[in-house]
Amino acid sequence: MKACDHYIYITVASLACYRDNAGGLELVADVSTPRNVAVERSALDASLRQFEAHLDRYPHDRYFVITDTQAEAYQSETVPTLPPRDLKLLLNRKLQQRYRSTDYRAVVPHRARPYAFIRNLRRRRSRTTTRILYALINPETLAPWLGALERRAFNVRGLYSLGALMPALMRHLNLPAGADALLVMRTAAGYRHAFVSPSGLRFSRLCVHSGAADSQVTQEIDKTLQYLTMARLWGVDGRHRALHIAIIDAEASSSALTVPVDNPLMKQPVQIRPRDLVANGPAKLLDGANSAWLLFNRAAIRTHGLGCAAGLTLQDAGRRASYRAAALGATAAIALASVGYAALTATAIRESVKRSSTGELIAAHLDATAENSERLTPKADLDADQMRAVVQTRARLLERNIDAAGLMQGIAAALAPFPDLTIDLLEWSYAAAAAGSAPTADGAAPTPPQAILIRLGGHINAHLLKADANAQVSGLATAIGLQLGGLGGIEKLPFDITPEGTLTSKSSDVAAPKPQFSVTATIPVGPKRTS
């Protein structure tokens, strides 16, 4: 069975159980209780058995116990403003001092008012805060019911007084912000009065219902107002907050209820039906005499925590329930994440396997293609690289061949402008003797020959001035260089020049017959040697 919120409403004469089903709040059990427990023991036992039988039907619910009896006490305490932890310790100490006879005690939730700190500073008051302590002062009447819950280790989430929960009704009432309110609500036990200021509940009391009806209601309201004034909770000089009075009762009075008003800030009572507050409320409860169900919800209880059950063994099961929920939730989250991870990983694995299979197929195809290519490759007795090396080596070796015909044509062309020069000797070879034909010491290939050295020897074939003869030889050297794309040089002039720069003979002397000369030319090894 799904766990639901279960509200146990205890009054002096009865114990009612409300369950928050999917369809809404529903009264699921109503047990009458003896007024005098000590005297009517057997009746109490019968009621207790009935209650336990009911509890056994809902072992997994979350239980909220709400009392609505006169056996409760409220006390205002003004304490210094302290850090939250210290304030809590101080208030607990105050609770223990004030209410020694009961363990069911709590502090009414306090709502800090905006700018209260600044206001106190302006008024030069000490930094204090006022808190309301309350307790259920007749624990013997509650013990049997709470014991039944504790014995079963049920998930009890808190124990509260209905009066302490009444400030939650303020959110249903359209009252001006910062106003005080006196809420009067008809319950199974009578009329519950609660005085609520902007900082929270300040006072609450239960007026037992009698047959006096409307007159009793107004009388009790008047009494409460007198108490509030007497206790300086409302109507104090310098505090100018209006007081709104709301009477929540499903059976509204036929005539308007009025209370004596001696303060212009006090408003006349307004009658409100639960139906007006919660239009979509549970149909069976909307028109019932008991309006306490308006407070049987999480929103009303949220700020109260464990209420009067704080620090008691009653809430141990509730704490274990929280641990259980946390453990199960965390485990479920981890399990969900694990399953998600497993699902994603499984998908990734499938994709990876597909890619692997495709890759293996591609590799096999490439292997087959390579083998096919190898099979189709023509057979040769030499490795392909070496075959290429043989062909290229032979081509390079053939390039070493000096084109003799080309050289001679070039030389003949260079010699043409010099008819008086006769060539007797013509030599050519690579400039570096045997360059490239021997390995170097470290085994590396030697530098290939870069130039061809040409040497021409001859004589002057006419009677020329010495200077003209030398000039013609120089011109021949230059012409050969230009013709063959290299650099011509004179090895031997027909008429040598002394170191002093003068001719051995007079420059005007006619040249002797057949003087010898020699010129050289260095031309680069290249594809074209003749122009």
Place this chain on the structure above:
Amino acid sequence: MKSSRYSAAALAATLKCCVAALIVCILLIGFMRAARRAAEHRNELASQRIQVARAHLDRANERRALVEQYLGPYNQLVQEGSMQRFDRAAAGDWFEAAIRGPVERAVDGYVIGKDAPYVGHENAELSAFRIVSHPLEFTATVEDEDEFADMMKSIETRLPGTTAEEACSLHHDRESGRNEPLAVRCEVIWYEFAPHDAILGANARGTQP
């Protein structure tokens, strides 16, 4: 009275179940991680196989392209006698056959020089053979430069194998008379593609037959 699930014992049992579930989750995650790692490993292996196969295919294609490109020229070289072994005994006949073309009996004499291994940039990539150079130095007498050119052309085209004319000297002796022939001295290198275990030969001298 039924036992509540919020009792201490029930909470302990719940926590045990949670721990067991966590262990199962851890085992599940571990198993899935291992399976994923195995799948990724297989994927990596497949990738490596593709790379190896692609390299294999590239090599095969490259070799095929090389063979298709150079097999023809290589076979042509073989047919032309470029891979012919140098026979010192037959070299004289080759040379004489080459110079017996346009100018009969022009060569006065020749010397086949000592074999020498050739190492140069030309054969830097060649490892299947070593190059042995055989120098052929000859002297000849020709009437003029045109006759010399014809003779060199004949040597270039008729000598088998791979030859290169690398040095020449032409001398016209004007002292002897006005129409003296040209004295020629040339060096032709015959390059042989020889196996690595070939034995080098010594000098050999020959004269015009």
